[in-house]
Amino acid sequence: MANSRDDYDVAVIGAGPSGIAAACVAAESGRRVALLESTLSPGGPIWRSRSGPIPRVAHRWLDRLENSSVSVFDRTTAFAAPDRRLLLAEHPDGVMEIGCEKLILATGVQELFLPFPGWTLPNVTGAGALQALSKSGWPIEGKRVVVAGSGPLLIAAASYLRRHGAKIVCIAEQAGMMKLAKFTLALTYLAPSKLIQAVGLQRDLFGVRYKTGCWPVAAHGEDCVESVTLSNGKSEWTQECDYLACAFRLIPNLQWPGLLRCRIEHGQVQVDSLQETSISGVFCAGDATGIAGSDAALIEGRIAGHAAGGQPEKAKRLFAARRRTRRFAEGMARAFALRDELKGLAAEDTIVCRCEDVTHGRIAEHDTLRSAKLQTRCGMGPCQGRTCLGSLQLLYGWTNDSARPPVLPTRVESLSG
């Protein structure tokens, strides 16, 4: 397997909105920039498909990237760093070594899956995942979908699926009505554009039942999901469906910050005003520093790109805009905080780690994540904990104190090359 090495002033891992913005502005300051993206094309989960409906701002940034001097490596997963200035990345033809003076981590988020009886049945999916499947051609027309969990992603996914022919039976939002009303009111001054966006999405969902203070407790079916039991804490009822699309929360991808020993608190990478982490020369931008959405990701990416490109004065001009987006993020975190009931949904025999078939009952016997991993192999299967680690942390209150290369699943040849 061929190895190649290239040296850059700045390397950016992740080509979502924050990574694209960081790479563009660093390159525009005259730096040699590499942008690594593990999927087929830049954009992250929201801007990936140029053929689909993406906002004008996405086209602007994707054009800016195309017309820049940034070396974009798609289908390239950064998986290890022998030292802070050298990355190893796997691409279809082999392993690349990327030397860099400055590194920007823009690795974004993934969906949090919460285990409940029946959650491993076929057609129980992440809400973002079902949206992504539909974007790539999966037939959803006429299918009855229950969308459940929490946060704006529920409405975004439901609206997309409905526009593509799905019959949204019901949206079950676990947050209570009062919290949502307060958040909606706060949007009028924190982020009026988000309010307008939300009103548009609600219009798409006219006639769909939106139930607040309501969550799934079990999915049922023989070969795939046929119905879901929902609860509002007082009563339970069962709803027939062809798909159950769940989105409880987005959680930052912390594998890279963990590997480099960047300071992480409350599940977020800690950064200074220039988005520099506790490790000198390593910056972090976007949702990995706290879930705040694509507007915040763009601003933070620009700040990190200017700072890594040696233009901190340009970065400082964006501080006020970042403060506004952070206030929005704090409001969102408060409004959609997960209720305790969701931590108690798994039964003894509910599978929590679906790669290794490890049940809640077996995991709950342990006091630490390390002990549970060593004794049960939970989080150690092919997905390397990407699916269950978030729920292990939330359900049992454990912290993940180990990040080792490869940070993402990698071919054996890449490790030995």
Ligand SMILES: Cc1cc2nc3c(=O)[nH]c(=O)nc-3n(C[C@H](O)[C@H](O)[C@H](O)COP(=O)(O)OP(=O)(O)OC[C@H]3O[C@@H](n4cnc5c(N)ncnc54)[C@H](O)[C@@H]3O)c2cc1C
């Ligand atoms: C499934 C899903 C659906 C979403 N849908 C919506 C929506 O409909 N509306 C909305 O407003 N927001 C949505 N979001 C949230 C939105 O994507 C983020 O708030 C925003 O895009 C954050 O941007 P970012 O640049 O921080 O990270 P992201 O956009 O998450 O981009 C991170 C990128 O890094 C790449 N990456 C990660 N690790 C590596 C690695 N080791 N090597 C190479 N590349 C790597 C990933 O492939 C990804 O492309 C969704 C998020 C998810 C996970």
